[in-house]
Amino acid sequence: MPTDAPSLEARLAARGISRRQFLKFCGVLAATLALPEAYAPKIAHALETTPRLPVVWLEFQDCAGNTESFLRASTPTVAEIVLEQISLDYHETIMAPAGHAAEKSLEAVLAGSQPFLAIVEGSIPTKDGGIYCTIGGKTAQSIAETVCRKAAATIAVGACAWDGGWPGASPNPTGAVGVKSAVPGLKTLVNMPGCPMNVTNLTAVLAHFLAFKAMPALDQEGRPLFAYGQLIHNNCERRGHFDAGRFVETWGDDGHRLGYCLYKMGCKGPQTYSNCPAIGWNDGTSWPIGAGHGCVGCMSSHFWDNTIPVYERLPHIEGFGVEATADKVGLTALGVVAAGVTVHAVASAIRAKNSPEAPHDEREVAVQTPPKKK
Ligand code: SF4
Known part of the structure; x- marks a missing residue:
């Protein structure tokens, strides 16, 4: 974030959101994460002081429902402000650059030394060399392989990125799979299934990562326990x-x-x-x-x-x-x-x-x- 960029506090004030409202929201985030209320100030402090986190959002075979969910925070909400704490450096659906300029944005993130987060939406086709989803001449699988291996952590959002979703449903003509199968062995992979995933849970995961520099506790399927631990x-x-x-x-x-x-x-x-x-x-x-x-x-x-x-x-x-x-x-x-x-x-x-x-x-x-x- 540029040093002269307005602080989170200033941006909240500019939108008429009081500090009390912000702290209350941090309490909700702590509750969503199943953390004691005492963690709310820690989350608030982290959100206020942590530099923006670069994020690469990859979109493959899907309906863009998770992007829609991500963009559907009513305006202006505190959650929206929190989501502004990430710097969406690459997201084909909503980024301004297109074509080669867009690909250059991705290359710049990959070439940089700053840690970044990868968010993957959509399934990844593996049949026939992965030709059923290509971007800039590269297959979805090769892009996911390159980006996710370099990312500090990967979040697979939605059913498609988890296990192939509807493109992967029988008879699965493109051999669609989720990130865990397309890029096996990732050290930090968070799966957030759902059709689509719930943006409140994504906000909580991002807040946790910003506040504690780690992902929340996961189950054996790599899903955050706070969101997927109860029937x-x-x-x-x-x-x-x-x-x-x-x-x-x-x-x-x-x-x-x-x-x-x-x-x-x-x-x-x-x-x-x-x-x-x-x-x-x-x-x-x-x-x-x-x-x-x-x-x-x-x-x-x-x-x-x-x-x-x-x-x-x-x-x-x-x-x-x-x-x-x-x-x-x-x-x-x-x-x-x-x-x-x-x-x-x-x-x-x-x-x-x-x-x-x-x-x-x-x-x-x-x-x-x-x-x-x-
Ligand atoms: S209580 Fe009834 S409506 Fe609710 S989850 Fe169970 S079966 Fe469904």
Whole structure:
């Protein structure tokens, strides 16, 4: 950052954002990162004093949904100011230079001595020598190889950059894969799946990197634990209805209007790990389940192949009419948590069916507690 560039404090003031608001936002970032509140001042100090971090954003086979998510912070938000602490030195979709001038920008970053961060969006085709995605005459794979190997850390944003996403869905004509397969053995690779990833989580990861010079704790898949460590089902606002056996049976029915559980409508929340219920989307305005649509499992591995059809409910236990996904999955991927889901689901169904008030038509079992007002 040039020495005469306005400070973060000055830029916040220029946009009418008070220091109190900024500190409050740093508290939210600390909470998002599952850090104690005491870390908020440390994050604030780091954001105020750390020089801008150069970032190279590579975009390959995708729909640009993660770029859209990145740009969709409402204006002007504190998050937007924080994101200004990175210097987006190369991003084909939004950078001013084009063609050779754009490629020169990338070459300059690569030739420089300053550490930079690589953010990769989109899948990388590997079939037929990678010819299905080339930029400036180079294949996506060779560009990713060059940039990610040199970067201080790489963040793969979105389902496509994680495991190939929709370009990699069956029959995967281009041999599309994610960064972890295209550039194996990267020392610091953070995977942020989702279709798209949630920009609040990306902001938190960047703030963590700026504040602590390291990425947040990751799970065995390289995903930040703070964002992908909890089942959606365990924190869902409709969970009480699930436990009570109150389900939406058809779109627009009474249960749907009352905010009942969407399990029977194909919700994949019981097998999807994400902090969506806690942080929401669009600046926390809402999220899919909050808006009345089941989770499609877009944070899950190869979800285009594994969680489709969206509205088809997962296999159920004959006679109970309640999803038994966890019964099957719980023995493998979900372990104890999923087993708990099965017990809950079955027990809820039994309770509902055996209840003295329960009518024979299970669709009418669900009564009757209005959802909490938001
Ligand atoms: S099944 Fe879906 S809607 Fe129902 S409680 Fe679980 S996550 Fe929420």
